[in-house]
Amino acid sequence: MRFESELAERKAELSEKWADLVLGSYPAETRKIWGRQKDRFQNPVGAAIIDATRELFDLTLQWEDAEKIASSLDKLIRIRSVQDFSPSQAVSFVFLLKKLLREEFFKPMQAGGRLDELLRFEAKVDNLAMMSFDIYAKGRETMYRLRVDEVKRAQSSLLRKAGMIVDVTAD
Template identity: 75%
Template structure:
């Protein structure tokens, strides 16, 4: 039995444990809300984290479609990109999977002499981390661009209200 097939058999359990580790990266009060509330409409962030870890576990086992992997990563990273995390904290969830896998499998695989399978799989997790960093950077760029656009809109609105700038759309419709 390969390591991937073992993971496939336990993927629901492992993705749930991974989601719990990710949720623990948030402040205690946030953790309480997100772990207690199971309704996806009342807890969209918690639901997105659980969904994304499940999808990512499947993708890691299969490791076939980089675009699908990126879409699943994007779901989780967009959440973390708008929060008050440093870049390393934002993508740390990937390395939490390595910790989980080592906690679950390291000792048994060391005894069986199959530790090399875990190490090969961890290379996939490392690739996931690199993809995560790229996606995080793009997400942060979007956040900053949205903030700049919002500041421009609010300044323009204030200047129009103060009568310091003419409203071009109103003047065009008057013509």
Template identity: 75%
Template sequence: MTFESVLAERKAELATKWAELVLKTYPTETQKVWTKQKDRFQNPVGAAIIEATGELFDQLIEWQDAEVIAKSLDKLIRIRAVQDFTPSQALSFVFLLKKLLRDEFFKAMKKDGTLDNLLRFEAKIDNLAMMSFDIYAKSRDEVFRFRVDEVKRAQSSLLRKAGMIVDVTTETSVD
């Protein structure tokens, strides 16, 4: 039996544990709300985290389509990119999966001589981390661009209201 098939058998349990670890990276009050409230409409962020970790766990086991993996990663990273996390905190969820798998399997696999299977699977997680850095950088760039655009719009609106800018859209023709 391969390590991936062992993970597949326990994927619901392990994906849930991973989501719980991710949710624990938030402040205590936020954790309470997001772990207790299961309604997708009353808890969209918590639901998105649970959904994304489940998708990613499945995709890591198979690792067939990097674009599909990137889309699932993007869902989770976009949430974390707009929050008050440092880049390392925002992307820590990837490494939390590594910690989870080591907690669950390391001792037994070391004992039975199959630890190399865990280490091989961790290479997939490392690839996931590298993809995450790229997606995070792109997401942060978008957030900063939106903020700059919003400041420009607000400044332009204030200047227009103060009469310091006049919209001129007249056409001149030359005969």
């Protein structure tokens, strides 16, 4: 049986475990609230993390549509980038998948002489990590550009109000 088939058979369980690992990367109090409350209206962030890990796990298994994978990664990165995480912590959720796979499959696959299959799949996870860094950096760049534009608008408005800038319009 191919490794991807094993993963596909256990995708609900494994994506849930991955979501638990991601939720585990938050402070203890946050983790308790998000892990305990399953209602998506009372716990939208926890529900979004669970949905995104499920979707991303499935897309990683298929490995067919880079845009869908990037979109799914973006959902998790957006959640984590606005929280009190460093850039490396914000994208560390990808490496939690690698950790999970090793915990679940390393010893049996090593004993069965199939470790090469795990390593091949881990290359996909490494690619997810590289995509995540790019998405994170692009999002930060956009955010900083918006901040700079807002400062420029505010400064221009203040100078205009102070009479230091005159609007010239052609009639």
